[in-house]
Amino acid sequence: MSSDQQPVDPTKPDLEDSTNVAKAHEEVNRTAAAASREQQLRENGLEPVSIWLMVAGFVVAIIGGSVLLSSDNFFGYSDFTKEGYVRAEFESGKKTIPMALAGAAYMKKGAALYKNCAACHGVDGGGMAPAFPPLGGSEWVTGSGAVPALAIIHGVTGPIEVSGKPYNGVMPAMADGWSDYDVAALIYYVQNSFGNSVREIYSPEQITEIRTLSKSYGKKQMTADELKKYLDKKFEAPALTTDTMLNLKTGEVVDASE
Numbered sequence: 001m002s003s004d005q006q007p008v009d010p011t012k013p014d015l016e017d018s019t020n021v022a023k024a025h026e027e028v029n030r031t032a033a034a035a036s037r038e039q040q041l042r043e044n045g046l047e048p049v050s051i052w053l054m055v056a057g058f059v060v061a062i063i064g065g066s067v068l069l070s071s072d073n074f075f076g077y078s079d080f081t082k083e084g085y086v087r088a089e090f091e092s093g094k095k096t097i098p099m100a101l102a103g104a105a106y107m108k109k110g111a112a113l114y115k116n117c118a119a120c121h122g123v124d125g126g127g128m129a130p131a132f133p134p135l136g137g138s139e140w141v142t143g144s145g146a147v148p149a150l151a152i153i154h155g156v157t158g159p160i161e162v163s164g165k166p167y168n169g170v171m172p173a174m175a176d177g178w179s180d181y182d183v184a185a186l187i188y189y190v191q192n193s194f195g196n197s198v199r200e201i202y203s204p205e206q207i208t209e210i211r212t213l214s215k216s217y218g219k220k221q222m223t224a225d226e227l228k229k230y231l232d233k234k235f236e237a238p239a240l241t242t243d244t245m246l247n248l249k250t251g252e253v254v255d256a257s258e
């Protein structure tokens with residue numbers, strides 16, 4: 001039979017060679033399969049997302065997130081807390097009210113308020129000659145507390161002698177808007193600083209008496225002659241006792257037995 005077959009011509013494609021054709025088919029099939037796998041991969045949602053889609057996603061997340069956070073309807077603090085809610089250990093009160101003995105409370109408060117006076121009367125209360133009289137050793141300070149109180153509520157004007165030296169200037173009203181606690185603390189402070197020692201711990205009722213006196217002078221500054229009338233002023237209401245506790249913030253008396 002082999003004699004019937006033409007000899008293989010190396011210059012022509014070997015179409016008869018079945019093994020070569022099979023190989024070629026196999027090659028074609030493999031390529032097609034790979035292509036089809038690739039095609040599947042691109043359509044099953046696992047392919048990398050377009051960068052613009054990602055950017056759009058971030059924008060939505062950021063805007064949406066900030067809207068949610070800033071809105072009280074979603075994450076409102078009020079949803080989780082009751083109005084007027086006080087933590088349990090605060091309810092008993094005692095521990096948490098910042099308080100001190102009246103004298104100490106007045107000294108602390110008074111020292112802070114004295115900053116309003118220091119520019120003229122000096123940090124040490126020594127005054128500044130020749131215009132500003134001293135508060136340390138001044139007979140106007142060491143008498144009744146009504147005098148320094150009236151001095152700061154109304155201001156002082158005209159000739160005045162302080163510790164044997166004459167002054168003639170003007171002090172503006174200093175206590176506009178001050179509470180009774182402020183006034184009481186300030187006069188206690190100046191009466192017990194700079195070498196002064198008076199020790200009367202003014203009660204709110206005593207400050208009320210001073211405010212009543214003050215009314216008849218309207219908005220005017222007071223003169224030495226007017227102030228002089230109150231150097232021996234005795235109060236009708238009693239002073240606070242040394243063991244009185246005050247709320248440091250409000251100056252209210254704290255009943256320690258509660």
Ligand code: HEC
Pocket residue numbers: 113114116117118119120121131132133134135138139140141147148151152156157158159160162167168169170171172174186190
């Ligand atoms: C702007 C300057 C100034 C300020 C601030 C000032 N004073 Fe005076 N004060 C004077 C002058 C000036 C006199 C004297 C007024 C006169 O000559 O009539 C005086 C007088 C007084 C007197 C009577 C005289 C004496 O020296 O004892 C008292 C008390 C007093 N001041 C307390 C105070 C207190 C307390 C404050 C702070 C709340 C204060 N002053 C803030 C300027 C000031």
